[in-house]
Amino acid sequence: MSRENLNDLLAFLAVARERSFTRAAAKLGVSQSALSHTIRLLEERLGLRLLTRTTRSVTPTNAGDYLIRNIGPHFDQIETQIAALGQLRGQPSGMIRLTAPDDVIAYILRPRIEAFLKKYPDVKIEISADLKLVDIAAERFDAGIRLGEQVTKEMTSVPLTPDIRFVVVGTKSYFRKNPKPKVPSDLLKHRCITMRLPTYGGIYAWEFEKNGRDLKVRVDGPLIFNSIFPVRDACLDGLGLAHMPEIVAEKFIADGRLVKVLEDWCPYWTGYHLCFPHHHQNTMPFALFVEEMRQTPLHGPHS
Numbered sequence: 001m002s003r004e005n006l007n008d009l010l011a012f013l014a015v016a017r018e019r020s021f022t023r024a025a026a027k028l029g030v031s032q033s034a035l036s037h038t039i040r041l042l043e044e045r046l047g048l049r050l051l052t053r054t055t056r057s058v059t060p061t062n063a064g065d066y067l068i069r070n071i072g073p074h075f076d077q078i079e080t081q082i083a084a085l086g087q088l089r090g091q092p093s094g095m096i097r098l099t100a101p102d103d104v105i106a107y108i109l110r111p112r113i114e115a116f117l118k119k120y121p122d123v124k125i126e127i128s129a130d131l132k133l134v135d136i137a138a139e140r141f142d143a144g145i146r147l148g149e150q151v152t153k154e155m156t157s158v159p160l161t162p163d164i165r166f167v168v169v170g171t172k173s174y175f176r177k178n179p180k181p182k183v184p185s186d187l188l189k190h191r192c193i194t195m196r197l198p199t200y201g202g203i204y205a206w207e208f209e210k211n212g213r214d215l216k217v218r219v220d221g222p223l224i225f226n227s228i229f230p231v232r233d234a235c236l237d238g239l240g241l242a243h244m245p246e247i248v249a250e251k252f253i254a255d256g257r258l259v260k261v262l263e264d265w266c267p268y269w270t271g272y273h274l275c276f277p278h279h280h281q282n283t284m285p286f287a288l289f290v291e292e293m294r295q296t297p298l299h300g301p302h303s
Helices: 003-018 021-028 032-046 062-070 072-089 102-119 172-177 184-189 228-236 246-254 284-295
Strands: 051-053 058-060 094-100 123-129 143-147 155-159 164-170 193-195 206-210 213-217 223-225 242-245 259-261 272-277
Touching (some): 003 021, 003 051, 003 058, 003 062, 003 072, 058 062, 062 072, 094 284, 102 123, 102 143, 102 228, 102 246, 102 284, 123 284, 155 284, 164 206, 164 246, 184 213, 193 228, 242 246, 246 259, 272 284
Parallel strands (some): 094 123, 193 223
Antiparallel strands (some): 155 272, 164 242, 164 259
16 A cells, blocks of 8 residues: 555544544644545545535544544554554653543642653643543543543543542622522522533533432522533632532632532542543553552542
């Protein structure tokens, strides 16, 4: 096979995996028009349509899916083996791709990677902030960070934190104007700052538990976000009550800016885990990263 065909197949894989000519062109460092021309010539040489293009999306055809399944892994293996060459000079190198919610990145992941990057300066870590439960393997991530309840049987997992809980908080100024809720159903009388979950598209129903009784409350309020930090900031502005991981609120609870309510209704959840497919190719950089995560001591109320 000619080098031209190899380059064109790599271009096709980039577009097919990104589902976008714009994102693929940026990733490859070429213009969108040049990339589109490359794919069109490849399709002409093969005599097959590989991609279905609309104004909003790019999706692989059956022939495109065939190439992704049967050729994509070979290119991935080549990239893996080239990255492994770093071991021959005694210094691990390569890319580690992770997906995690933004609060997990800020409070759990980022503090842990400083020492790792100092120890292995030739390793790069790409982190995608996303609440959506993406398909780790299909999106070509090495691992994701998820709550224990979200780890599936197809995943290997490494615990990163003790059990955690979500808390309901508000400002003192808010509670000067509104009575503190005594039971979860009281929240229906309050202005609550809510979140839309990207995986299913619905508004998150706040979850509670007491004496073995589980309860979900579909709260309402003036603001809906898709990220926890705007929720916290709007709560700090006194715009309503919020439900968030305690780790996100604890600094502001400690300095008196936020007040916890319904504490006896807020259960602990299995903590955050680094999770990755059982069949993951444990290249040296990723294997070292997993080992670093295993050795990092856990801290928290249940540690």
